[in-house]
Amino acid sequence: MSLQFNSKQRCECIFNNLKSSVLSAPESCAFGSNKYFALCGLGGILSCGITHTMVVPLDLVKCRIQVDPAKYKSVFHGFKVTLKEDGMKGLAKGWAPTFFGYSLQGLCKFGLYEVFKVYYSNILGEENSYIYRTWLYLAASASAEFFADIALSPMESAKVRIQTQPGFVSTLREALPIIYNAEGMNGFYKSLVPLWMRQIPYTMMKFACFEKTIELLYKYVVPKPRSECTKGEQLVVTFAAGYIAGVFCAIVSHPADTVVS
Numbered sequence: 001m002s003l004q005f006n007s008k009q010r011c012e013c014i015f016n017n018l019k020s021s022v023l024s025a026p027e028s029c030a031f032g033s034n035k036y037f038a039l040c041g042l043g044g045i046l047s048c049g050i051t052h053t054m055v056v057p058l059d060l061v062k063c064r065i066q067v068d069p070a071k072y073k074s075v076f077h078g079f080k081v082t083l084k085e086d087g088m089k090g091l092a093k094g095w096a097p098t099f100f101g102y103s104l105q106g107l108c109k110f111g112l113y114e115v116f117k118v119y120y121s122n123i124l125g126e127e128n129s130y131i132y133r134t135w136l137y138l139a140a141s142a143s144a145e146f147f148a149d150i151a152l153s154p155m156e157s158a159k160v161r162i163q164t165q166p167g168f169v170s171t172l173r174e175a176l177p178i179i180y181n182a183e184g185m186n187g188f189y190k191s192l193v194p195l196w197m198r199q200i201p202y203t204m205m206k207f208a209c210f211e212k213t214i215e216l217l218y219k220y221v222v223p224k225p226r227s228e229c230t231k232g233e234q235l236v237v238t239f240a241a242g243y244i245a246g247v248f249c250a251i252v253s254h255p256a257d258t259v260v261s
Contacts, residue, residue, distance in 0.1 A: 032118045041111030048106025053099040057091035060163045067164045094159040096172040101155025105148045105199075112144035113207060137208040145203040149195040154188035156195060205249040213241040 029035040052059070061078035064071070072078035082090050117140040121129040129136055158175040161168050169175050179187040217237050218226050226234065 032114075037111055037114055040114045041107045044106030044108070044110030045103045046106070048109065049099050049103030052102040053095055056093075056095045056098050059098070060091060060093055063160060063163050093170055094163045097155040097159035097162065097175070100172070101152045101159065104155070105152040108148035108151050109144050109203060112147055113140050113203075116140035116143040134208055134212060137211050138204045141203045141207040142200050145200045146196065148203075149192060149199050150189075152199075153192045153195055157188050157191050160191065201252045202249045205252045206245050209248050210241050210245040213244050214238070217241060 029039065057079070058075075061072065061075055061082060064082070065073075065075070065078050072081055079091075086093070117136060120136055120139055124132065124136065154176075155172075158172055158179060161179070162170060162172075162175055169178060183190075214237065217240060222229065222233070222237060226237075229237070
């Protein structure tokens with residue numbers, strides 16, 4: 001499968017990481033405070049929910065190609081077949097579980113990432129936290145994503161069925177009781193392990209790559225220290241780092257993405 005299907009992940013990286021520039025402002029709030037964690041969680045809700053919902057048509061075609069490559073031969077052919085069978089409305093199938101599911105995931109991912117980063121840093125101590133900061137990013141992001149996927153799994157289960165199962169209902173409010181009545185709670189968590197396989201490496205790469213890219217850009221590319229950069233200049237660096245991180249995390253998560261679908 002082409003990695004262009006993971007454009008939603010690159011968008012998510014850019015939107016999500018804007019919060020790091022906003023929250024770095026002195027007047028925002030104290031690092032590690034409850035308000036700080038809450039704002040990080042809110043940033044995750046807005047960025048993950050919005051960016052994933054924006055690319056639902058592409059995600060729908062991607063999932064259908066993965067499930068039935070004989071019928072949906074390529075991206076453009078997939079759009080053509082979907083439009084012919086379901087019309088424009090068909091391209092929006094799965095928007096509700098996508099929005100609610102990835103909003104919950106974003107809340108846990110970005111809120112808990114900061115919580116675990118502070119928690120593990122306190123265990124390691126200030127000096128070791130700096131020396132082993134990449135491992136700190138990896139551990140905190142993996143821990144956060146573990147719980148984020150538990151929040152996402154029920155909505156992801158409904159989304160995939162709505163988008164890929166012929167004859168299945170087309171709305172979230174219809175899908176949830178059908179899944180529960182047929183399979184119980186297990187029906188909502190069948191995809192949890194594949195989600196962990198996809199999302200945990202993706203999130204580890206996203207946060208670690210973003211944090212390191214920011215360091216490298218300010219060290220080797222930006223001609224002045226971060227403290228001397230304007231908010232606009234910092235925003236440009238954040239966008240660049242977010243896009244680069246999105247490319248790499250799309251690469252590492254793509255194989256497991258085919259299992260989820």
